[in-house]
Amino acid sequence: MRVATQARMAAHRVTAHQRPTRGSNHTIPTTSVELTTDNSVQQAASPATTATSITFIDLFAGLGGFHVALDKLGAKCVFAAEWEADLQTLYEKNFGFRPEGDITKVDLSIIPPHTVLCAGFPCQPFSKSGKQLGFEHTEQGKLFFNVIEILKAHRPQCFILENVPNLLKHDAGKTFAQIEQELRNLGYDIKHEKLSPHQFTIPQIRERIYIVGTLGDMSKFAWPKTSNEPTSIKTILGNEGGKALPPRVLQALQTWGEFLELSKLSEDDELPSFPIWGMEFGATYPYEGATPWELVKTGRTEELQRTKGTLGRSLRHLEGEDILAALPSHARREQAEFPKWKQTFIRQNREFYARNREWIDPWLPRIRDFPSSFQKFEWNAHGEERDIWQYVIQLRASGVRLKRQTTAPSLIAMTDTQVPIIAWEKRYMTPAECARLQSLDALDMPESPSKAFRALGNAVNAEVVRRIVQNLLATIPTDITSLADTAL
Numbered sequence: 001m002r003v004a005t006q007a008r009m010a011a012h013r014v015t016a017h018q019r020p021t022r023g024s025n026h027t028i029p030t031t032s033v034e035l036t037t038d039n040s041v042q043q044a045a046s047p048a049t050t051a052t053s054i055t056f057i058d059l060f061a062g063l064g065g066f067h068v069a070l071d072k073l074g075a076k077c078v079f080a081a082e083w084e085a086d087l088q089t090l091y092e093k094n095f096g097f098r099p100e101g102d103i104t105k106v107d108l109s110i111i112p113p114h115t116v117l118c119a120g121f122p123c124q125p126f127s128k129s130g131k132q133l134g135f136e137h138t139e140q141g142k143l144f145f146n147v148i149e150i151l152k153a154h155r156p157q158c159f160i161l162e163n164v165p166n167l168l169k170h171d172a173g174k175t176f177a178q179i180e181q182e183l184r185n186l187g188y189d190i191k192h193e194k195l196s197p198h199q200f201t202i203p204q205i206r207e208r209i210y211i212v213g214t215l216g217d218m219s220k221f222a223w224p225k226t227s228n229e230p231t232s233i234k235t236i237l238g239n240e241g242g243k244a245l246p247p248r249v250l251q252a253l254q255t256w257g258e259f260l261e262l263s264k265l266s267e268d269d270e271l272p273s274f275p276i277w278g279m280e281f282g283a284t285y286p287y288e289g290a291t292p293w294e295l296v297k298t299g300r301t302e303e304l305q306r307t308k309g310t311l312g313r314s315l316r317h318l319e320g321e322d323i324l325a326a327l328p329s330h331a332r333r334e335q336a337e338f339p340k341w342k343q344t345f346i347r348q349n350r351e352f353y354a355r356n357r358e359w360i361d362p363w364l365p366r367i368r369d370f371p372s373s374f375q376k377f378e379w380n381a382h383g384e385e386r387d388i389w390q391y392v393i394q395l396r397a398s399g400v401r402l403k404r405q406t407t408a409p410s411l412i413a414m415t416d417t418q419v420p421i422i423a424w425e426k427r428y429m430t431p432a433e434c435a436r437l438q439s440l441d442a443l444d445m446p447e448s449p450s451k452a453f454r455a456l457g458n459a460v461n462a463e464v465v466r467r468i469v470q471n472l473l474a475t476i477p478t479d480i481t482s483l484a485d486t487a488l
Contacts, residue, residue, distance in 0.1 A: 053074065053075070053076055054070070054073070054074065054075040054076070054115045054116060054473060055075060055076050055077075055078045055112070055113070055114045055115050055116070056070050056075050056076070056077055056078070056114055056115060056116035056117070056118055057077070057078060057079040057080065057081075057111060057112075057114045057116075057117055057118065057150075057156075058077055058079070058080040058081070058099070059080075059081050059103060059117070059118065059119040059120075059121070059147060059150070060081065060082065060083075060103070060119055060120050060121055060122060060143070061080045061081060061082040061087070061091055061099050062082060062087055062120070062455060062458050062459050062460075063087065063090070063091075063094075063438075063440055063443060063445075063455050063456065063458075063459045064080075064091055064094055064440075064443065065120070065438065065439075065440060065459045065460035065465060066118035066120070066160075066460060066462075066465055067080070067091075067095055068439070068440060068442065068443065068462040068466075069460075069462040069463070069465035069466035069469060070116065070118065070465075070466075070469060072462075072466050073466060073470055073473065075115070075116065077095065077097075078112040078113075078114055079100070079110075079111050079112055079114065080095075080097070080099035080100070081099050081100045081101070081102075081103045081106060082099040082100075083101050083102045083103070085101075086446060086451065087446075087455060088101070090444060090445075090446060093444055094443045094444055103143065103146050104143070104146055108149065108150060108153045108154070111150060111153075111154060113154060113156075114154065114156050115156055115157045115158065115476075116156060116157065116158050116159065116160065116469065116472075116473075117147070117150060117151060117154075117156045117158075117159040117160075118159070118160055118465075119147050119159070119160075119161050119162075120161070120162040120163065120458075120459075120460050121143050121144050121147055121161065121163060122143055144179065144182075145182075147161070148182050148183075148186070151183075151186050151188075152186055155186075155215065157214060157215060157216075157476050158212065158213060158214040158215070158472055158473075158475075158476060159188070159211075159212065159213050160210060160211070160212050160465065160468060160469055160472065161210070161211040161212075162208055162209070162210055162211075162460050163208065163209050163211075164209070165194050165207050165208065165209050167179075167209055168192075168194075179211070183211075183213055187215055188213035188214065188215060189213060189214055189215075189216065189217060189218040190211060190212065190213035190218065191211075191212055191218055191221060191223075192209055192210065192211045192212070193209070193210055193223050194207050194208070194209050194210075195207070195208065195223070195224075195226070195464055195468075196208070196464075197437065197438075197439075197461045197463070197464055198231055198407050199226035200224070200226065200227060200463060200464060200467065202231070202437065202439065202461065202463060202464075203231040203232055203233045203235060203406065203407045203408055203437065204407055204408045204409075204410065204411065204437040204461075205407045205408075205409075205410060206410040206411060206437075206461065207410075208460070208461075208464075210464075210465075210468055212468060212472050214472070214475060214476060216475065216476060216477060217475070218475065220474075220475050221471060221472060221474075221475045222471055223468065223471065224464075224467035224468060224470070224471055230406060231406050231407055232405060232406055233392055233405050233406065233407060233408050233422075234405065236433055236436040236437060237422065237429075237433055238430065238432055238433055238436075240430040240432050240433070241427075241430070242422065242425070242427035242428045242429055242430045242433070243416075243419075243427060243428045243430075243449075244426065244427055245421065245426050245427060245428070249395065249417075249421075250426070252370060252374045252395075253388055253389075253393065253400070253421075253423065255363075255366045255367060255370075256377050256388055256400055257387070257388035257389065258363060258366070259363060259377070260386040260387065260388055261386065262359045262360075262363055263356075263359075263386060264386060265356075265358075265359045266355075266356050266359070267355060267356070268352075268355065268356070270382055270383070271379045272348065272352055272379070273379075273382065274344075274345055274348045274349070275345060275376055275377070275378050275398065275399055276349065276352070276376065276377040276378070276379070276399070277328065277330075277345060277346070277349045277375070277376050277399075278311070278364070278367050278375040278376060278377065279310045279311055279328040279372065279375045279376075280328065280346055280349040280350055280353070281311060281312070281349070281350075281353040281357075281360055281364055282308060282311050282312020282313075282353065282364070283307075283308055283309055283310060283311070283312060283327075283328065283350065284307045284308045284312075285304060285307040285308065285309055285315065285327060285331065286303065286304070286307065287331065287338055287342075287343055287346045287347075288338075288343055289337070290336065290337070291331070291333070291335055291336060291337060291338055292304055292323065292324060292327055292331055292332070293324065293332060293333060293334050293335065293336075294335075294336045294337070296320055296321075296323060296324060301319060301320065301323060304323050305317070305318065305323070309323075309326040309327045309328070309331075310326060310328050311364060311367075311368055312364075313326050328372070329372045330342065331346075373395065373396065373397050373398070373399060373400075374395075374399075374400065375399075376398060376399025376400065377399050377400045377402070378398065378399050378400065378401040378402060380401065380402055380403045380404070381402060381403065381404050384404065388402065388423060389423045389424050389426075390405070390423065390424060391403060391404060391405065391423050392404070392405060392407075392408060392409065392420055392421065392422065392423065393420070393421040393423050394409040394418060394419075394420050394421065395417055395418060395421070396418060408420050408429070408434075408437055411434055411437060411438065411456055411457045411459075412457040413454050413458045415450070415453075415454075416428075416449070416450050416453065418453075419434070419453055420434075430449075431445050431446075431449050431452035431453060431456065432445070434452075434453060434456045435452075435456060437456075437461075438456055438459050438460075438461050438462065439461050439462040439463035439464075439466075440456070440459060440462055
């Protein structure tokens, strides 16, 4: 395979060979980099080690997704940092050395010179699923600035950063603008893009933002070519024997399976594309203007007592906190007015119920004793057969989320209950299958499935990173130390 590189510069010969990882029976394919006189990057059959070998550091290392990716490109890891002790031990088992701990306490002078800095700095402060405290997050919000300090101190040739896509929109775009400015102030030319594994024929939709930069000119850098080829989750399923679904989960899926069967009686041609909030079926409490919390706070409970709450429960004779407890959890927030999106979802669900109550009412008592998350349903298979056992399912706080067999749900730092479900086998996915979704199946995983799922949810996808960095390395000068030594 040949990839064009910059004019006026020699390209690298990328040579594939195999190196067994220490402390493991796995073999990770690796490559090494040497100069050649043609203008291409190509795969060769023999190993090479030269003074121009690429080096990198792996910050917030986790399972080592960046390490796997750059190892395949022949780069050598000269430093890693990971604050969780269990993951440090596992990293040493997989890669042969133990990472440093808390990056905020690392003496920058012990970090060796390196060509590439890799960092998936913590995403929780910027994720839509969290409080979005950003740089104000007391534990993790300012870790990006530790990355800046390392870039400033060591001047690596280039870097790659990874985070959640909401980073672009956080604080109305101000957070990302500050990140860009901090990086440019250090002399880096930068680019960013949102990419997902499914664009590279890996059956997982998990969009992340990647930020790359060099001390040179990025004008010739191109993001890796994406594909529209169809994917199937069946390509990563194994015979490991996933955990069987517990009775309460089976009951919830059977109940929503009945809902899908009954929905064929609906006058609507399709099931809603908006989240189905079963607790809104029969509810009449006010949701436009003042919220229930605002009405209780201002002593206007009579307005609520004339209405109905969760699943049509009467609010008559209830007072104060008892009234709020009889409402859906999303309606109890301490806010004077609901956001527009919530008002829209409530209205859409009540209208859907009004059109279909003839078949919904006999079914509705089935979900009365379910927890709130089991009373909500997301149908992401429009136009497909309404058979719940034909799909991939994930149980989220937002509801029972159903997807086609083409891709897995986005892996997150999940609890055991959020692990994707292979409905046609009535089981959860295994850590080994989730590792394949992250292109990390050559590594040993934490022995505890819970810890493995959490670590995989925090990991970068090694194959996506490999493709990006391969293109990034093609832009740097053949004398890889020339710009790294440039003073600010």
